[in-house]
Amino acid sequence: MTALTATTADVVLPCLDEARALPWVLSRVPRGWRAIVVDNGSADGSAGVAAALGATVVHEPRRGFGAACHAGLRAAEAEFVCFCDCDASLDPGLLTGFVDRVAAGRADLVLGRRRPERRGVWPAHARAGNLALARMIRARTGLGLHDLGPLRAARRSALLGLGLTDRRSGYPLEMVVKAADAGWRVEERDVPYLPREGRSKVTGTWRGTWHAVRDMRAVLAAPAAEGAGPR
Template sequence: MPTSTDAIELSIVMPCLNEAETLAVCIDKAQGYLARSGVVGEVIIADNGSTDGSQDIARAHGARVVDVPAKGYGSALMGGIEAARGEYVIMGDADDSYDFSKLDPFVERLRAGDELVMGNRFKGGIAEGAMPPLHKYLGNPVLSWIGQVLFRSPIGDFHCGLRGFNRRSILNLHLQTTGMEFASEVVVKSTLGGLRVSEVPTTLDKDGRSRPPHLRSWRDGWRHLRFLLIFSPRWLFLIPGVVAFFVGFLGAFLLAIGPVELGDVGFDVSSQIYLAALAVVGYQAILFAILTKIYAQHEGFNIPRSRNFDRLEKRISLESGALVGLFLFLVGLGIAIWQFSVWAASGFGAQDPSSTLRTAVLAALFMMLGAQTIMAGMFLGALKVGLRRE
């Protein structure tokens, strides 16, 4: 144990929720590493409400227990990180699946200036039965690949539970999530924040618990995916929305003039209706992309900014949205009024259903786009209301 005058270099933090079966061996390995390496450090157990005596076991083996009342994996870890006194933090699960006696690669990279050092289980080795096939061949590789593509991250194993980081650098990221998606948030925000990120091979052993793990494959996998997508509204909403809107709008407009034939395939009113619906959905996705990005930045999520978006954000407001929406709605209403006047001039007689419907679809499309814009402007106004926060 370091004395009060020692400058602690490393804090080893383990989240804990009823880990009595494996906690002692994990702490002993961590304490053994500190003694063998000469690193001045401490072991912190961030307890999330254990009822099996884990707290007493931790204290008996020389660890410092931090009680974290807020539930969740992310909450427990943030409680431990905030309480840590070390310059560096290495976090890992207390289920004996990671070997806390072999932390040299992490410490070396942290001392070299890296601010986040991730373990990579696929490079270091996964023991038989240590990871379910669903996680090994689908969940972890797919989610890590999505993270690499969306955020240009160099990390190949987004969800490795053993990782080290510069404590101050991570606290400056203002991490928000409380559940298992905390693992993704650390990597994503570190990458977006320009931190020096690296990875080292690490091993994963079969955990020593007799009970099932806290992790729930589909629920927690979805939470990770949801987090990655929310942090990338460009790929979730904007790009699909732009494509859908322009294809739908252009197609609906051309078919309002008359039928279109491409080779042996003909497109008419029924196609126009579907294309108009596609345009509405695409436009909604574009609005969602803008609103999601503004909301995320408003709540402190460090989604990457761009000059174009900053200029757009300054120009859009409840009032500008209402004006643009009103203009679009009036265009549609004007087309509808013109169509009605033509009908009235003919003595309200029978009309050609095909040509009438073409014009009606176009009018309805403009009115729907206008209404969507007005409502989006109102929601934007609610997002931009200044609130006093604790």
Template sequence: MNQPIIDVIIPAFNEEDSIGKVIRDIPTIVRHVVVANNGSSDTTKKVAEAAGAIVLDEPQKGYGKACLTAMDYLSKVEEQADIVVFLDGDYSDYPEQLLDLIKPIIEADYDMVIGSRALGKREGGSMTLPQVFGNWLATTLMRWIYKTNYTDLGPFRAIKWDQLKALGMVDENYGWTIEMQIKAAQSGLKTTEIPVDYRKRIGVSKVSGTVKGVFGAGYKILWTIYKYW
């Protein structure tokens, strides 16, 4: 994989203040930046297009639903990608670390690489206590049940495109990231983690910023672990 084709998927809901910064910081090695505009009521679509992204409208709310819409688009392009990177649109991740994220795939033939915030440097206040605890609980349960070594459910991740399609992803909301990690383990994919840095997001989180989001995400993560068990 000397010169892999790399595409980026960004699910976005009301990220007009951050999405442009995210897109502009993505390394030029990337071919397509696909933003799945998940029912935004602000100018997210306009800002993303101005920054050079391909913008798809997905009115049905849901993180996983937005990702599935972007995947469907990429499955129809003439030349398929080698690697797909998932990245949030709130500027909490450092898009330039994409180069570090794809390196194990290119150099050591890993199938999937998770960007671990638990292993990287986190800005104070960038993750709430429920987020930190939820990640610890979920990764601990996966370690016991699926014999994995994950430390995070971080959304910043890279995976070989053919392997991603083979996983048969179906979750349309909060269970997207953990479904991918569980299915990767069940499928015997070669996976690893690298440290990634994390900062305070721009705007209010749709998950950790609300009580409904926190409990909804927690329930869905635990249910997904149980379901695939």
């Protein structure tokens, strides 16, 4: 694990058949932080690999990215909670800077804006879907976001207070929309986007990408709910 940091956090890692990626991902979690690997029905022994490497393993039988993320959030105990994909495409070691921003009171939710390290890392159909989604987010929330990146950090109590209900691919979008509606300060930070291990369960094909975008339209179409701020 990477060097010890003054501010600690729990890192939620939703996992579905990521046994090959887990050793690298868990080695990059900052020392002193807790990795919570949420196994979402893996058939490749991911849960055993994670446990052997010292991670806290949570089993979430209901399939869905949101179901896994929320199970991890509920299992978290630290003041600050981070999220990161478990496919080695993003470095959880970068989350220290995210948490520092939140802890210092400069932001309430920090998102990673993915920057591909080389050609082919981010397939054309996935980038097109992300661009379309970013435009919809800007129109709905007024936030100047360019990406709905899965690398993110916020306070645990504040996230639970948002009352997130989506348990599929709309979960990360619902988090941003409800945060914006609650008046949170949301910011992006550029992060390297690396070649992932295996094929994406959501954006591995044109069909999967556009299906996810279509599903997220329901989140964007929902009326703004009155809510308290992050404090």
